[in-house]
Amino acid sequence: xxxxxxxxxxxxxxxxxxxxxxxxxxxxxxxxxxxxxxxxxxxxxxxxxxx
Numbered sequence: 157x158x159x160x161x162x163x164x165x166x167x168x169x170x171x172x173x174x175x176x177x178x179x180x181x182x183x184x185x186x187x188x189x190x191x192x193x194x195x196x197x198x199x200x201x202x203x204x205x206x207x
Contacts, residue, residue: 178193184207190204192204192207
């Protein structure tokens with residue numbers, strides 16, 4: 157059985173892979189549509205609407 161620390165570290169590694177894939181490193185440009193991935197934090201939706 158794996159320890160919780162090992163599971164947590166693996167989860168962090170996998171989360172980093174997802175983050176590195178989704179994060180925008182360049183400037184934003186005009187688009188006809190955008191897709192905003194959100195969470196329970198309503199500020200995410202508000203920021204996406206301002207874009």
